[in-house]
Amino acid sequence: MRVLPLSEVRATMIELVGGKAAGLGELIAAGERVPDGFCLTVEAWRAGEVPEPELLDAYRRLGGGRVAVRSSATAEDLPEASFAGQQETFLDVEGEQALVAAVERCWASLDSERARAYRANAGITGAEMAVVVQRMVDPVVAGVMFTANPITGCRTETVVDAAPGLGTAIVEGTVVPDHYVLGAGAPAVPAGCLTGGQLERLRAAGWRLQARFGTPQDVEWAFDADGTLWLLQSRPVTTLFPAPPGTGDTRxxxxxxxxxxxxxxxxxxxxxxxxxxxxxxxxxxxxxxxxxxxxxxxxxxxxxxxxxxxxxxxxxxxxxxxxxxxxxxxxxxxxxxxxxxxxxxxxxxxxxxxRLGTAIRMTVRLGPAGLVGVARCLLRPDDARARAYRAVHRIRNLVRPPAGLTGSAERLRWIVEDSHRPLTSMTLQGLMWPLTTGLLVGLASAALLNGIASDEELGEVLGGMPYNVTTDMDLALWRVSVAARAHRELFLETPPEELSARFLAGDLPEIGLTGFLARYGMRAAAEIDVGMPRWAEDPAPLFAAIANYLRVTDPEQGPDRRFARAAAKADRMITTLTRRAGPVRGRVAGFLMRRSRKLTGLREIGKFAWLPMLRAAREQLLAIGADLATRGLLERADDVMFVDLAELGRIVHDGADLRAVIAERRAEYRRELRRHSVPGALLSDGTDLETVVEPLPAVDGVLTGMAGAAGRATGRARVIRDPAGARIEPGEILVAPTTDPGWTPLFLTAAALVTETGSPVAHGPTVAREYGIPAVICVRDATREIRTGQLITVDGAAGTVTLDES
Structure with a gap:
């Protein structure tokens, strides 16, 4: 079937007719006014030559004359990718040979450089091309309508751009259109080239389309000289962040x-x-x-x-x-x-x-024990730290599943009832008070020195902070890389993925990685998600980090010496600030700062203690997944990560078939992995609150964020969105969306850190301070505004990144 009237096309035929034709067919089926036309299907494109007899016969039956010839690729107008403007559209095509030529040019646009780049960025590996041919509409005014605000994300606003004549001038950006934002319940105010009645008709059409397709729509439209509203296209708005769940209330x-x-x-x-x-x-x-x-x-x-x-x-x-x-x-x-x-x-x-009663009960249970616990930690910090490490050891032992654990039902019961048993201890087996004390003394010393020490000086006190499990991990990996120097070419020239496979097969020289994984193999990027593979399962990111370390040729730039220098600087600064603060305040501040050096590094240990529980739960979940896949209830073992515990119970106990749900969630997950920015504050109507707040004053060539770690550094930027397999040369500045402990091995060769989100108390800035490298966080769109290789200067105290545009 190589030619189909648009009136016979439906959404289920997208693999035959492409996204645009499928959308137009659904508009016609919904009773909307759409210019008459037909689709030259993918079957014609697969043949490699334009089937002129069929094409021209359809054109003649349409009445000949002027037509619009538009691409309709199978990877076009999809929920996750609009392909707006990536393939060709030709208007006012008239005559049979002109039509054949336009179809050929539409076909050719599938393989244009811009279309290939768009597909690669969207993670789409294949596409085929159909072509839509429609009667031309002679518009008096035309444009584009979004049934949700594409800038703010607000689902209760309809946005219309309009201009006299053809709407292509708007989508191509060659005119400044009249712009309308129609709020829910607010009457449309006539202005520019549209009347109030036309705006209301557009809004009503948009609501109908959104209700039919179940998602906000991007609609192309036109009014002709008779006042008829023609709908030329409707496709999902692909850029919106998903809306919060409906609650019936503004939240x-x-x-x-x-x-x-x-x-x-x-x-x-x-x-x-x-x-x-x-x-x-x-x-x-x-x-x-x-x-x-x-x-x-x-x-x-x-x-x-x-x-x-x-x-x-x-x-x-x-x-x-x-x-x-x-x-x-x-x-x-x-x-x-x-x-x-x-x-x-x-x-x-x-x-x-x-609930007030809950607050009282928690205060009664935690308050007295907390006062005693903090006091003990202040008096004997070394003992407190030892107790914290013993707690971690106890937790590891508590989460070991019984040796005879078999069967999916039994494994699931263990996950729900026993995998997180250490968390039923109010103090996390005694870990809470050393951790809490470390945080409190750091805050107390900063408050005591308010007005006496600058933020940069206080940040210096935190440099080279000992007893941080994440810092210890990174330095341990550095020692592994030192052992790897005997096999430098192997680890520098072999891809990390290949090294990972060879290591798991026992086919690599021993460099100490086995011992490293015995302690840290439960870690990974985004490690708080049990669905993420651990380094023990795939150590490829570690081999990428080892290769980075092997490029450090100056011993003074080794992370061990950098860390030691930062610690020495911190000790000198404590002495300086103690003297500056005077005899009484200085003595108290000095006591708190030195206690901070003994305890604040424990701030990472709480999460570290939780990781054995996640690893144990993950192992049992994957065992359940393997069993269910063998029984045909799942497609693959890690499908268990795309259901929740209750749903997994339904599969295990009742044989529920959730494979279609899992496939849909996997597709959504892959789409969201490609999203480069996430709203920090969101309203229930979908509004990204940062888009409606007046921006801070901009300075040319300067990006403003928030101080993360004091200091200044100038170097070439390295923009990295995923730490897996990432390479960063010594002295480069790491620019990333965010960082967690899985990213921190990259810090050891970086000169500074810039992130788009974060918090001064988050892992990335904390570790940056301890390594003595400057960090600026909360720099909006940093990974887009900064390009790899660009010379930038990071001022961690001022919270600025200066770009060298030369």
């Missing part, structure tokens, strides 16, 4: 994952296991927990974790201090949330955003 969500250095989407099982563990600890601390959703305020949106802040924003008790508490989110998010304090939708109400 505000704060992105939570970047505090852990994680912007990639989490798997559904990753969210479920996170909530399982948090719920167990909250119950142990005295909170009432619903086992169906132990943390209802933690909401997955687009696979990212968001905290529902609404009740805190509306409470008269908590709203006043909310802005100050958000400093760690950076200035943009902080200003966006503060703006909502004046929004009538978040007007203050009486009451608390939590």
């Amino acid at each position: 505000l969500y704060l992105e939570f994952g970047h505090l852990q250095g994680m912007l990639r989407p989490a798997t559904p099982m990753g969210v479920a296991i996170l909530k399982l563990g948090a719920g167990l600890w909250l119950a142990a601390a005295g909170a009432k927990v619903d086992r169906r959703d132990p943390m209802p305020r933690l909401v997955p949106i687009g696979g990212r974790l968001y905290l529902d802040l609404t009740d805190f924003l509306r409470s008269r008790v908590t709203r006043a201090g909310l802005g100050a508490s958000l400093e760690t989110y950076g200035p943009r998010v902080q200003r966006a949330v503060e703006r909502m304090l004046d929004d009538p939708r978040f007007a203050p109400r009486a009451g608390l955003p939590f």
Whole structure:
């Protein structure tokens, strides 16, 4: 079937007719007014030559004359990729030979450089080409309509751009159109080239299309001289961040994952296991927990974790201090949330955003024990640190599954009931108070020296901080790379993926990596997600880091010596600040700073202690997945990561077939992996709050963020979006969307760090301070504004990145 009338085309035929024709066929089926036409299908394209008899016969039956000839690729107008402007459209084509030539040029555009690059960026490996031929409409005015605001993400606004004549001038950007933003319930105000009635007709059409297709639509339209509204195309708006779940109420969500250095989407099982563990600890601390959703305020949106802040924003008790508490989110998010304090939708109400009884029980259980625990840690910090390490060892032992564990049902019961058993200890087996004390003494010393020490000097005190498990891990990997020097060419010239396969097969020289993995193999990038493979499963990122380290030829630039220099600088700064603060304040500040050096490094140990639980749960989940795949209930073992615990129970116990759901979630997960930016603050109508806050004053050539680690460095940028297999030369500046412990091996050869998100207390800036490298965080669109190889200067104290445009 090489030619089909558009009236016979349906959405299910996309592999035959392409995305554009499928959309037009659905518009016709919905009763919308669409110019008459036909589709030259993919079967004609596969033949390699234009089937002129069939094409021209269809053209004659259409009545000949002027037509529009438009590409309709099978990878076009999709929910995840619009391909807007990537393939060709030809208007006012008249005559049979002109039509044949236009079809040939549409076909050729499938293999244009821009189309190939777009497909590669979208992760699309193959596409085929159909062609749509339609009668030309002579518009008086034409344009584009979005049924959700494409800039802010607001789902309750319709945006219309219009100009006299053909709408192609708008999509090509050759005219300045009249721009209309139609709010929900607000009457359309006539202006420019459209009347109020025309705007209302467009809005109504947009609502119909969105309801039919189930997602916001990007619509091309035209009004002719008779006032008839023609719809020329409707496709999904592909750039919108997924909307929060509907609640019937306006709510505000704060992105939570970047505090852990994680912007990639989490798997559904990753969210479920996170909530399982948090719920167990909250119950142990005295909170009432619903086992169906132990943390209802933690909401997955687009696979990212968001905290529902609404009740805190509306409470008269908590709203006043909310802005100050958000400093760690950076200035943009902080200003966006503060703006909502004046929004009538978040007007203050009486009451608390939590149960008073729960707060009292948790205070009674934690308060006295906390005072005693912190006091003990202050008096004997070395003993406290030893207790913390013993706690980690106990937790490792507690999460070992029984040797006789067999069968999916039994494994699932162990995951739910026993894999996170250490979290039923209110103090995490004694780990909490050393960790808490380390955080408190750091904050207390900074407060005591307020007005006496600069932020840069206080940051220097944190340099070379000992006893940090992440820093220890990175230095241990450096020692592995030192052992690898005897095989330098092998590790420099072999791809990391090949080295990983050879290592797992036992076909590599021993350089100490086996011992490293015995302690740190449970780690990975985005390691808080149980769905992520661990380094023990695939050590390829470690081999990439080892290759980076082998490029360090100056011993003084080795991370061990850099770390030692940062520690020596910190000791000198403590002495300087102690003297400057005077006899009394100086003595107290000196005591706190030196206690901080003994305890603050423990800030990473809490998460490190949690990783054995995640690893044990992951191993059992994959065993369940392998069993279910063997039984035909799953396609592959790691499909278990795309269901939650309740759904997995349905598969295990009832044989439920969720393979279609899993496939859909995998596709959505792959789409979200390609998203380069994530809203920091989001309203329930989809509005990205940062887009509606006035931007900070811009300075040419300077990107402004937030101070992460003091110091200045100038070097060539290396933009990296995924640490797996990443290469960074000594002295380059790492520019990344975010960082977590899985990224930190790259820090050892970097001169500085720049991230798009983050918090001063997150892993990336913390480790940067300890290595003595400057860091600037919360630099919006840094990975797009900065290019690899560009000379930049990072000022970690000022929170700026200066670009050398030469």
